[in-house]
Amino acid sequence: MTILRNLSIPLLIMTSSVSLIWWTFPEGLSTARTLGIVLGWAGCSLLLAGLLLMIRETWLARWLGGLERMYQWHHWAGTTAYVLLLAHPLMLAADVWPNSRLLAWQTLSPFTQGWPIWAGWLSLLLLMFGLAATFIMRIPYQIWRWLHFGLGVGVLLGLVHLVLLGISEPVLPILGLAVSFLGWRLIRDDFGLAARPYVVGSVKTVAEGIVEISLKPLADPAAITPGQFVLVAFLGPTFRDSGEFHPFTVSSIGANHEIGIAVKALGDCTRHIQSVEPGTMVRVHGAFGTFLADRPQRPQLWIAGGIGIMPFLALLRAGPVNQPTTLLYLYRTEVDAAFLHELRALAEVDHQLSLKALATGDEVPDLNSLLHDTQGLAHYECYLCGPQGMVAALREDLHNRGVTPHQIHFEKFDFR
Amino acid sequence: MRRLYLSATFIFWLLVTAFWVGSLWLPPAEKSAAIAVDKSISLAELAKHRTPENCWVAIRGNVYDLSAYLPEHPSQPDILLSWCGKEATEAYNTKSKGRPHSSYADELLVKYRIGLLASGKP
Numbered sequence: 001m002t003i004l005r006n007l008s009i010p011l012l013i014m015t016s017s018v019s020l021i022w023w024t025f026p027e028g029l030s031t032a033r034t035l036g037i038v039l040g041w042a043g044c045s046l047l048l049a050g051l052l053l054m055i056r057e058t059w060l061a062r063w064l065g066g067l068e069r070m071y072q073w074h075h076w077a078g079t080t081a082y083v084l085l086l087a088h089p090l091m092l093a094a095d096v097w098p099n100s101r102l103l104a105w106q107t108l109s110p111f112t113q114g115w116p117i118w119a120g121w122l123s124l125l126l127l128m129f130g131l132a133a134t135f136i137m138r139i140p141y142q143i144w145r146w147l148h149f150g151l152g153v154g155v156l157l158g159l160v161h162l163v164l165l166g167i168s169e170p171v172l173p174i175l176g177l178a179v180s181f182l183g184w185r186l187i188r189d190d191f192g193l194a195a196r197p198y199v200v201g202s203v204k205t206v207a208e209g210i211v212e213i214s215l216k217p218l219a220d221p222a223a224i225t226p227g228q229f230v231l232v233a234f235l236g237p238t239f240r241d242s243g244e245f246h247p248f249t250v251s252s253i254g255a256n257h258e259i260g261i262a263v264k265a266l267g268d269c270t271r272h273i274q275s276v277e278p279g280t281m282v283r284v285h286g287a288f289g290t291f292l293a294d295r296p297q298r299p300q301l302w303i304a305g306g307i308g309i310m311p312f313l314a315l316l317r318a319g320p321v322n323q324p325t326t327l328l329y330l331y332r333t334e335v336d337a338a339f340l341h342e343l344r345a346l347a348e349v350d351h352q353l354s355l356k357a358l359a360t361g362d363e364v365p366d367l368n369s370l371l372h373d374t375q376g377l378a379h380y381e382c383y384l385c386g387p388q389g390m391v392a393a394l395r396e397d398l399h400n401r402g403v404t405p406h407q408i409h410f411e412k413f414d415f416r
Numbered sequence: 417m418r419r420l421y422l423s424a425t426f427i428f429w430l431l432v433t434a435f436w437v438g439s440l441w442l443p444p445a446e447k448s449a450a451i452a453v454d455k456s457i458s459l460a461e462l463a464k465h466r467t468p469e470n471c472w473v474a475i476r477g478n479v480y481d482l483s484a485y486l487p488e489h490p491s492q493p494d495i496l497l498s499w500c501g502k503e504a505t506e507a508y509n510t511k512s513k514g515r516p517h518s519s520y521a522d523e524l525l526v527k528y529r530i531g532l533l534a535s536g537k538p
Contacts, residue, residue, distance in 0.1 A: 028487040079417050086428040093435050103524065105439030108432060116490075128425060135418040166491025 005065035009053070009073045012064075017045040023170060036091030039084045044162075046081035047155045048174060050074050051181035056189045056231065058223075058286060067288040068411050075134075078151070082127050085158070089120065116164035119157050126154030141267075152182045192233055192245070195283035196222055200276055201258060207338035209265040210307065211274050212251055214258055215282060221257035222284055224250055226314035227292030231285040232261060234273060245285055246270075249310035249385075251339075252317045259284075260314075262338065264307045291385070291411045298381050300325040301371075303394055305386020306336060312385070313339055320350040329357040330365050330386070364390055367397035378402035384410040455531030459503070462533065466501025472530070474503040480528040503533070 024041045026034050053064070053074035061067045089108055097104040110117040130151035133144050155178055162171040188194040201214040215232075222230060231245035246269065252260035265271040291311055300323055302312050309329055315321075327347070331337045340357055347355035358370065371377065382398055384391045391410050398408055457472075457479045465472035471483045473496075482489075482496070489496045499507055508517055 026487060033488065075417060079421060083420060083424045086424055090428065090431050090435075097435075097438070099527070101435075101438040101441075103527075105435045108435050131421055135421045166495060 005063075006069075008064050009069065012052075013046065013049045013073070013077060016049055017042055020045045020170070020174075030095055032091050032095035036088055036095060039091060040088040043081040043085035043088060044158065044174065046077045046084065047158065048178055048181070050077040050081065051152070051155065051178055051185075053077065055181060055185050056285065056288070057194065058288065061288050066290045079131065082131055085124060085127065089124075116161055119164055120161035123154045123158035123161055126150045126157065130154060156182070189231075189245070189285065192283045192285065195231070195233065195245070195285035196220060198259075198282045198284045200278050200280040200282060202278055203276055206262065208335045209274070210262055210336075210338050211276075212260050212262045212338075213273075213276060214252075214254075214260050215284060216256075216258050217284075222259075222286055224253055224259060224287040225293065226250070226253065226318045227311040228287035228289040229311075230259070230261070230287050233283045233285075234276060235281040235283065238272075245283075247288075249289075249307075250287065250314050251310045252314055262307060262310050289411065291409065292383065295323075295383075296381055297323055299323060299379060301328070301377065301380040301382045302326070303328045303330070303382065303384050303386070305330050305390040306332065307338070308384075308386035309339060309343075310385075312383075313343070316343070316346045316350070316353070321352050324352050324354075326354045326356065326371075326380075328370060329355065330360050330390070331357075332361060333359050364393040367394060367401070371401075378404075380407065382408050384408065456534045457531045458534040462503070463501045468497055468500070471497070471500035473499050473501075474533040475505050475508045475525065477533050478525075478529050479531045479533050480525055481530045482528055485524075485528055 020041050021038055024037070026037050029037070053070045056067060061070060064070050093104040093107040096107055110121045130147050133139060133147035139147075156175070159171055159175040159178060163175070197218040198215040199218055201216045203214075204212050206212045224230065227249075229247050229249040232248050233245045248261040248263060250259050251262045254260075263270050263273045265274050289311075292315055300321070302325060304312055304327070312327060316327075327343070329337070329340070329343065331340075337357065337359070343355055343357070347353045356370065358365070377398065378401070380403065382403055384394050395408055395410070399405070457474075459474075462472055462474055462479060465481070468486055469483055471481070471486055473480050473482050482500070486496060508521075
C-alpha cells in the first residue's frame with residue numbers, strides 16, 4: 001500500500017505525459033522540429049500535473065501519499081516543465097537555422113509573429129518571474145504569493161498561445177482542466193469552502209512565544225489522527241492581514257472532537273495569533289499528513305526539536321505507546337521547553353516510554369553524545385520533527401549509525 | 417532545483433541572444449535565393465494541385481507549393497487543406513478574428529515559392 005502511494009504521483013505524471021505526447025506526436029517533420037513540439041507538449045502536461053498537485057483535499061492527499069509529497073512533486077513538475085518549455089522555442093528556431101538565420105530569429109521573436117507568439121512569451125516570462133520568487137528572491141510572503149499566482153496565469157497564457165496558433169485539439173480540454181484545477185484551489189482552499197467552522201475555546205501560554213489554542217467544532221468536526229496537521233485561518237477584523245490558511249500540527253484531540261494547536265511566534269502572523277481571544281471564529285481545513293501513520297511494530301526513536309514536539313505529544317496524549325519508545329526532546333533553552341512537565345508525567349506512567357530532554361543552545365545536537373551505541377539504533381524506526389537544519393544533521397548522524405533511509409521518517413513541513 | 421532554474425534561464429537567454437545576433441549578421445541573400453523562379457502559373461494549372469501530397473496555393477500574386485509544409489502548419493490540417501489548388505489571399509490575410517498572418521509566416525512562405533500567378537483568364 002505504501003509503495004503504491006509512493007508511486008502514485010510519478011505514475012500519474014508519466015501516464016499523462018506519455019498519453020499527451022502520443023496523441024499529439026507530429027509525423028513527417030524534421031527531428032529538431034519534432035523534438036521542439038514534443039518538448040512543448042511534455043511541458044504542458046507537467047504544468048497540468050503541477051496544478052493538480054497544489055489542490056489541498058484530504059481524499060486527494062490520501063490517494064497521492066500526503067500533502068507534503070504532493071508539494072514536493074508540484075515543485076519538481078513546475079521546474080521541469082519550465083526547463084522543457086524554455087527549450088521548446090529554441091528547438092523550433094534551431095530547426096530552421098541551417099536554412100535561414102533570419103527565419104530562425106523570426107521563429108523566436110514575438111515582434112514578427114503577432115499574438116500567438118506574444119502569448120507564448122508572456123507565459124514563459126510569468127513562469128520565469130514566478131519561479132525566481134521561489135528560488136532566488138527572499139521576499140515577503142504576500143508578494144511571493146502574488147508572484148506564485150502569476151505562475152497559474154502563465155500556464156493559462158501558454159494554453160492560449162496554442163489556441164491562437166489554431167490548435168484546438170487537445171488544447172481546449174486541457175485548458176478546461178487547468179481552469180478547473182485553478183478554480184478548485186482558489187474557491188475550495190484559498191477562499192475556505194472546504195474548511196469547517198471552529199471557535200477558539202481557550203488560549204494558554206506554554207513557553208516563551210508559544211501558545212496552545214483549543215478549537216471547538218461548530219459543525220461536523222474534521223477527522224484527525226495524532227501526528228497530522230490542519231490548515232487554520234483565523235477570522236475577524238483583527239486578522240485581516242493574516243486571515244489566510246496556515247499549517248499547524250495538532251497537539252491534542254479531545255473526546256468531544258475539540259482539538260489543540262500550538263503556535264510559535266515565528267513571523268508577523270504567528271506573533272499576532274499569540275494574542276487571539278477565546279470566541280474568535282476560525283476555519284479548519286484538513287487533516288493532512290501521514291507522519292506517524294502505519295508505524296511498524298519495532299522499537300521507536302522519536303526526536304523532537306522545539307515546537308516539533310507537537311505530533312509526538314498528540315500521540316502520547318491519546319494513550320500509552322504500544323512499543324518500546326525513546327523520546328529525545330531537544331530545545332534551545334529551558335524557557336523554550338513547552339510541555340516538558342506534562343511529558344515527564346506521561347513518561348512516568350507509561351513504562352514503555354523513555355524520555356530524554358535536553359537544552360542544546362544554538363548548536364546542532366550531536367547524536368553520538370546523546371545516544372550510546374549500546375542502544376542498537378539499526379533496529380529502531382526513527383521519527384524526526386523539528387527545524388530543517390536539525391533534521392538534516394540528525395538524518396546524517398542516524399545514517400552513519402547504521403539506520404537505513406527506510407527507517408527514518410520526517411516531514412519537511414514547507415508549503416511555499 | 418535552484419541550480420537547475422538558474423542555469424536553464426541563463427542558457428536560454430544566451431541562446432536567444434545568439435539567434436538575434438545571428439540574424440543581424442546575415443546578408444539578405446537568403447530571400448533573393450528563394451525568389452529565383454518566375455514561372456507564370458494559371459488558375460487552371462493551380463487547380464490541378466489540390467491534394468495533400470500536391471498542394472499549391474496562390475497568395476498575393478505568388479504561387480507556393482506547400483506540400484512539404486502541410487504537416488508543419490500549427491492549425492488543424494483541414495483548415496489549410498481546403499485551400500489547396502486555390503487563390504487564398506483573403507484567407508491568408510484574415511487568419512483568425514480578421515488578423516493577417518505574421519511577417520514570420522511571410523518569410524516562411526518565401527521558401528516554398530514556385531512562381532507567379534498568371535493574371536487574367538485561366
